[in-house]
Amino acid sequence: MLSQTVSPTSHVIDIGSRLEPFFDHYLIDRLTGARLKLHAPTPQEVAVHFDAPWEGMVCHYPTVIKDGDIFRLYYRGKPSHTPDGAADEVTCYAESRDGINWTKPNLGIVELNGSGDNSVVLGPEHLVVTHNFTPFLDTRPGVPANERYKGFGGLFDAHFQEVQDRNTGGVFGYASPDGIHWRKWRDQPLLDHTQYAYYTDTAQCCAFWSEREQCYVCYIRTWEGGRPWRPDMQGEIRWIGRTTSPDFLHWSKVENLVFVHDGQPAPAEHLYTNQIHPYVRAPHIYIGLPFRFLPERKAIADHPYPGISDAVFISSRDGLHWDRTFLEAFIRPGRDWQNWTQRTNAPALGVVQTAPDELSVYWIEHYSHPTARLRRGTLRLDGFASVNAGYDGGEMVTRQLRFAGDKLVLNYATSAAGSVRIELQDAQGQPLPGFSLEDCPELYGDEIAQVVSWTSGADVSQWAGHVVRLRFVVKDADIYAMRFQD
Numbered sequence: 058m059l060s061q062t063v064s065p066t067s068h069v070i071d072i073g074s075r076l077e078p079f080f081d082h083y084l085i086d087r088l089t090g091a092r093l094k095l096h097a098p099t100p101q102e103v104a105v106h107f108d109a110p111w112e113g114m115v116c117h118y119p120t121v122i123k124d125g126d127i128f129r130l131y132y133r134g135k136p137s138h139t140p141d142g143a144a145d146e147v148t149c150y151a152e153s154r155d156g157i158n159w160t161k162p163n164l165g166i167v168e169l170n171g172s173g174d175n176s177v178v179l180g181p182e183h184l185v186v187t188h189n190f191t192p193f194l195d196t197r198p199g200v201p202a203n204e205r206y207k208g209f210g211g212l213f214d215a216h217f218q219e220v221q222d223r224n225t226g227g228v229f230g231y232a233s234p235d236g237i238h239w240r241k242w243r244d245q246p247l248l249d250h251t252q253y254a255y256y257t258d259t260a261q262c263c264a265f266w267s268e269r270e271q272c273y274v275c276y277i278r279t280w281e282g283g284r285p286w287r288p289d290m291q292g293e294i295r296w297i298g299r300t301t302s303p304d305f306l307h308w309s310k311v312e313n314l315v316f317v318h319d320g321q322p323a324p325a326e327h328l329y330t331n332q333i334h335p336y337v338r339a340p341h342i343y344i345g346l347p348f349r350f351l352p353e354r355k356a357i358a359d360h361p362y363p364g365i366s367d368a369v370f371i372s373s374r375d376g377l378h379w380d381r382t383f384l385e386a387f388i389r390p391g392r393d394w395q396n397w398t399q400r401t402n403a404p405a406l407g408v409v410q411t412a413p414d415e416l417s418v419y420w421i422e423h424y425s426h427p428t429a430r431l432r433r434g435t436l437r438l439d440g441f442a443s444v445n446a447g448y449d450g451g452e453m454v455t456r457q458l459r460f461a462g463d464k465l466v467l468n469y470a471t472s473a474a475g476s477v478r479i480e481l482q483d484a485q486g487q488p489l490p491g492f493s494l495e496d497c498p499e500l501y502g503d504e505i506a507q508v509v510s511w512t513s514g515a516d517v518s519q520w521a522g523h524v525v526r527l528r529f530v531v532k533d534a535d536i537y538a539m540r541f542q543d
Contacts, residue, residue: 078439078538080372081380090451095383098434105431114429121407128153142484148179204235209262273302276333295327323381345371346404356397366400375463377462395423415457443535450532461519470503475533482526
């Protein structure tokens with residue numbers, strides 16, 4: 058394989074001591090015989106069966122939040138196939154101590170059919186908000202205790218005239234001290250038609266406090282082309298837009314995201330939800346797990362609805378421009394035919410750590426079937442993507458970097474015959490004394506946080522603050538992430 062230069066080298070990137078996963082080409086100057094590889098989650102157990110009377114086979118829009126030692130799950134309950142915004146839509150809740158075993162507590166908050174014995178946190182009195190209610194844990198410093206949780210919900214799309222007639226049109230904000238008891242932020246929507254340069258659509262509004270941007274950020278579904286897609290309107294694609302706010306009250310005009318693949322505009326595809334949030338171990342990087350919808354395809358002939366879907370992986374360094382290095386699916390429908398029908402395989406918002414070396418992701422299975430459920434899958438830490446080389450070997454050379462710390466720590470895996478070696482170089486690409494490739498013993502094994510040593514030792518503090526490059530020589534191995542630290 059020929060050497061491939063993937064980014065300019067004139068700009069020095071200050072990475073300090075932060076974790077840098079290899080989700081994109083941002084740190085990479087040159088790949089020779091190596092590539093960026095997307096990894097799929099390993100399916101685990103069914104986390105939640107949507108089998109309660111207030112749930113149903115079209116439960117959707119799940120959100121998973123880890124708050125201290127408790128995991129919280131929110132999702133739409135909808136026992137019928139009635140239109141969006143119908144009176145039977147509620148917001149359901151489940152919780153877990155490990156992210157694996159989930160319970161649906163009897164909360165006694167909402168009365169349904171004469172009983173409060175249910176796991177519903179928002180009921181019919183919050184109609185249309187319950188269609189797609191999406192909460193988040195507010196990490197802004199100094200946030201009041203009764204606003205630790207916030208959320209968005211509401212309809213503002215092709216149904217807008219219908220819901221406007223009920224005086225409920227737009228996207229409403231909510232707040233809660235505990236993630237269970239919710240109050241409306243105000244009677245008027247926080248997002249309405251004045252925010253939109255494009256029509257929006259009905260899906261999750263994924264919001265969070267951005268430490269990097271020092272503001273609230275919300276990602277919503279829009280349309281590329283100006284108006285909702287219909288069979289008689291060619292070229293209209295479900296898209297993703299973003300809006301920001303300094304105070305959760307005043308929101309900017311929505312901007313449609315820019316998707317790039319290999320330096321060019323990415324292929325236009327229907328991205329139904331976005332599931333964008335800061336990556337839990339490196340919050341300066343935003344990741345998203347949109348579910349990709351193909352409305353014109355039908356894999357199961359006798360199913361009443363067309364459309365099939367899978368999920369993809371996207372990442373961004375600035376929140377507006379998004380990397381689609383990987384056009385292939387992150388989650389495939391697989392061998393189960395009930396995952397080859399419309400609007401299934403949709404990931405939950407939220408990637409959480411469920412073991413010292415494990416991340417968990419969740420996705421909808423069997424949507425619109427009586428067996429509708431939420432599946433859990435696992436990845437190693439930072440395991441969405443890697444720099445990968447086969448048995449013949451390959452190399453990666455980074456761009457010019459400046460770091461802080463006294464040791465290099467690597468998240469990597471090799472085969473029994475594979476290996477990784479690292480060379481520390483100066484800005485011009487010349488090996489630094491004592492840190493050449495020949496000075497680095499082969500690394501082999503499978504480690505989340507391996508300290509790299511050379512014959513002179515592991516201490517690289519003499520080069521902290523200097524402009525350097527790293528050269529990785531890789532054989533039958535994957536490098537998932539790196540960081541310099543004390």
